[in-house]
Amino acid sequence: MLLEAPFTEEKIRALKVGDQVEITGLVFTGRDAFHKYLHDGGKPPVDLKNSIVYHCGPVVVKEGGKWVVKAAGPTTSIREEPYQGPLMEQYGIRAVIGKGGMGPKTLEYCRKVGGVYFHAIGGAAQVLAERVVAVEGVHLAEKFGAPEAVWEFRVDRFPVVVTMDSHGGSLHEKVLAESEANFRKLVD
Amino acid sequence: MEAKVLQKHLLELIRRTSAELPSDVVESVDRGWRREKKDSTGKYALKVIRDNIVMAKDKSQPLCQDTGTIICYADLPAWCDERTFRKAYEWAVVKATKVGYLRQNSVDSITGVNSGTNLGPGNPGYHFHPAQGKSLKVRMMLKGGGSENMSVQYALPHNGLGAGRDLEGVRRVLLDAVLQAQGKGCGPGILGVCIGGDRGTGYAAAKEELFRLLTDENEDPRLRKLEKRIMKEANGLEIGPMGFGGKTTILGAKIGHRNRVPASFFVTVAYMCWAFRRNGFVLSEGGRISRWLYDS
Ligand code: SF4
Numbered sequence: 001m002l003l004e005a006p007f008t009e010e011k012i013r014a015l016k017v018g019d020q021v022e023i024t025g026l027v028f029t030g031r032d033a034f035h036k037y038l039h040d041g042g043k044p045p046v047d048l049k050n051s052i053v054y055h056c057g058p059v060v061v062k063e064g065g066k067w068v069v070k071a072a073g074p075t076t077s078i079r080e081e082p083y084q085g086p087l088m089e090q091y092g093i094r095a096v097i098g099k100g101g102m103g104p105k106t107l108e109y110c111r112k113v114g115g116v117y118f119h120a121i122g123g124a125a126q127v128l129a130e131r132v133v134a135v136e137g138v139h140l141a142e143k144f145g146a147p148e149a150v151w152e153f154r155v156d157r158f159p160v161v162v163t164m165d166s167h168g169g170s171l172h173e174k175v176l177a178e179s180e181a182n183f184r185k186l187v188d
Numbered sequence: 189m190e191a192k193v194l195q196k197h198l199l200e201l202i203r204r205t206s207a208e209l210p211s212d213v214v215e216s217v218d219r220g221w222r223r224e225k226k227d228s229t230g231k232y233a234l235k236v237i238r239d240n241i242v243m244a245k246d247k248s249q250p251l252c253q254d255t256g257t258i259i260c261y262a263d264l265p266a267w268c269d270e271r272t273f274r275k276a277y278e279w280a281v282v283k284a285t286k287v288g289y290l291r292q293n294s295v296d297s298i299t300g301v302n303s304g305t306n307l308g309p310g311n312p313g314y315h316f317h318p319a320q321g322k323s324l325k326v327r328m329m330l331k332g333g334g335s336e337n338m339s340v341q342y343a344l345p346h347n348g349l350g351a352g353r354d355l356e357g358v359r360r361v362l363l364d365a366v367l368q369a370q371g372k373g374c375g376p377g378i379l380g381v382c383i384g385g386d387r388g389t390g391y392a393a394a395k396e397e398l399f400r401l402l403t404d405e406n407e408d409p410r411l412r413k414l415e416k417r418i419m420k421e422a423n424g425l426e427i428g429p430m431g432f433g434g435k436t437t438i439l440g441a442k443i444g445h446r447n448r449v450p451a452s453f454f455v456t457v458a459y460m461c462w463a464f465r466r467n468g469f470v471l472s473e474g475g476r477i478s479r480w481l482y483d484s
Contacts, residue, residue: 020232059253059291070288071253076334076372099334100372101431121233122334122374122430123252123463124240159236161229161432171229175433176370179425183367186421187350187360 002157007050007094009114015162017169021118022157026136027052027097031075033148034140035083038091045139045150048091052118055080055098057147060135067135069153071125074099077117085109101163101172110166117164119171131158189267191276193475198280198326199289202258205328205467206250206289209241210482212402213439213464217241220376220429220436230434234376237429237462245484252374252463255290256330258312259395263319263326267473270316273324281305281312315392327399327468327481335461338373340365341390344453353453355414358383358443359421365457366422366438371431374461378402378440379418382456385446390456397442398460399468401482406443415441429462439464 003011005025015021028046030053038044059071077084077098084106087093094115096102099122110116120128134154141149163171209217221238224231244251258281262273284290285306294303294311306312319325342361344353349364351357362381369377382393406412418441428434439462448454468481 018229020229057253059288071250071291073253099374099430119430119432121236121240122371123254123332123461124236125251125253126243126247126249127236127240130243159232161232161430163432171432172370175427175431178433179367179370179427182425183363186363186424 007052009094012094012116013114013166015116015165016167017162017165017171017174019162021160021162023052023118023160024156024158025052025154027054027153027155027158029054029056029058029149029151029153031055031057031148032079033144034150035080035087037140038087039083044091046137046152048093050092050094052095052097053093054153055096058129058151060146060151067138069129069132069135072129072132072153073123073125074120076100077102081105088115089113097160101170107164107168107170110164111168114166116162116166118160119163120160128158131155189473189475191272194268194273194276194471195279197469197471197477198277199283201326201328201467201469202280202284203248203289204480204484205330205465206255206284207248208245208467208484209251209464210467210484212482214241216402216439217376217462220439224429224434224436228434229432230428230430230436233429233432234436250289250291251465252332253291254332254334255293256332256465257293257336258290258306259329259331260312260314261317261327261396262314262324263317265319265322265324265473267322268324273316274314277312277314278307282307322473323478324471325468326471328466329395329398330465331395332374332461332463335373335377335459338369338377338459339391339394339457340368340459341387341454341456344455355410358455359414359418361455362418362441362457363421363425365459366427367425369459370427371429373459374463375427375431376429376436376439376462378460378464379438379442380458380460381441381443383443383445384448385454385456386448386452387454389446390454391458393444393446394456394458397444398458398464399466400442402440411443411445415443418443
């Protein structure tokens with residue numbers, strides 16, 4: 001299914017674990033340095049209300065005066081677990097894209113504020129880079145370096161899967177529980 | 189042979205390894221994709237992965253932005269000494285980094301500073317052996333950090349898992365390794381395994397198992413049986429591609445062994461991600477590549 005900007009609470013609350021979603025609109029990259037910066041009281045360089053934050057350290061180069069994205073796969077999200085939920089609440093971040101899923105704290109905030117976790121396909125650097133159709137800005141690049149900077153990516157049908165929704169559902173918890181049960185059957 | 193010729197071949201080896209998956213891996217991903225249920229998230233993940241494999245090859249760009257740790261084995265004949273090889277190899281790595289076949293992936297562990305060239309203490313890694321014949325044989329692997337974080341070493345007996353010092357114990361810890369990894373190592377994964385050895389040689393040998401073809405069969409009938417069983421049972425855990433659930437949890441289990449001291453019994457698992465990048469060539473003294481070790 002297609003999810004188009006603006007990313008309102010209503011649209012996000014309608015999503016359920018397992019939904020295969022293609023995102024069209026603006027997303028902001030942000031990883032460790034950015035989350036830590038916000039957590040420590042830094043001012044957001046962009047309006048985060050109803051935004052999607054992408055855990056990604058892209059490879060972006062300038063070609064003919066224009067930014068071109070060479071690789072844009074997700075990075076591991078769990079490192080932001082202490083910060084993510086509170087930042088979603090404080091700034092109105094509506095959704096997160098990453099890989100590997102996040103923990104119970106973020107899940108609880110997703111329920112509370114109406115947020116979701118989108119899982120991108122780890123390692124699919126080329127497919128994902130191609131879905132970034134324009135780079136509309138970059139912030140905090142001097143401070144954090146290019147991979148940790150906040151890039152404004154205009155994406156078109158960016159493929160993700162909802163693995164944590166705003167109703168307390170987590171595909172990660174479900175798969176873990178089921179695979180543990182399968183494991184017990186094999187070894188007990 | 190001129191140094192330039194070896195440099196050029198090594199650069200092409202890096203490019204191929206980074207951008208093109210060998211056909212045994214591609215076919216295995218395809219089989220997994222066909223097996224997954226229609227409209228499932230697991231099938232969707234494999235579809236994106238398949239598209240990515242095709243696109244990386246077409247564009248001659250890295251399959252994954254994490255081009256990983258460079259692992260290289262060279263069997264050196266009399267006409268190529270270690271110094272000559274190392275110089276050409278390092279040149280090729282620096283060049284490949286400049287043109288984007290490799291990401292800047294070598295970070296000083298004390299200062300956190302990235303060398304920017306992929307050179308530094310221990311980087312790029314290599315293992316040299318004397319060649320049997322007159323040709324130079326080079327094998328290369330790029331191992332991503334996310335998958336390496338899921339690699340693990342068990343000391344048997346392991347009480348929690350009820351794993352003793354026998355093949356049944358090995359089976360238990362291997363299934364546990366897959367369970368613990370869930371989707372975090374960018375599965376479907378491949379297990380390179382070493383039974384025995386010490387803590388150091390165990391990891392080296394486990395990684396070397398990953399050079400085997402996914403389609404080959406272990407020469408040791410006991411290990412052949414174990415590999416088949418692990419494939420079936422690990423996939424039966426239903427962790428699925430990316431940990432989304434489904435039947436394709438691993439694409440292969442390759443198990444080797446080393447002797448051990450009586451006091452220790454290690455089982456080492458090198459977890460590899462779907463971006464299973466490896467290749468190599470055989471080069472004659474005249475500077476001609478007689479064969480690529482994996483077709484892509
Ligand atoms: S684990 Fe493999 S596929 Fe995933 S990001 Fe790392 S190198 Fe890429």
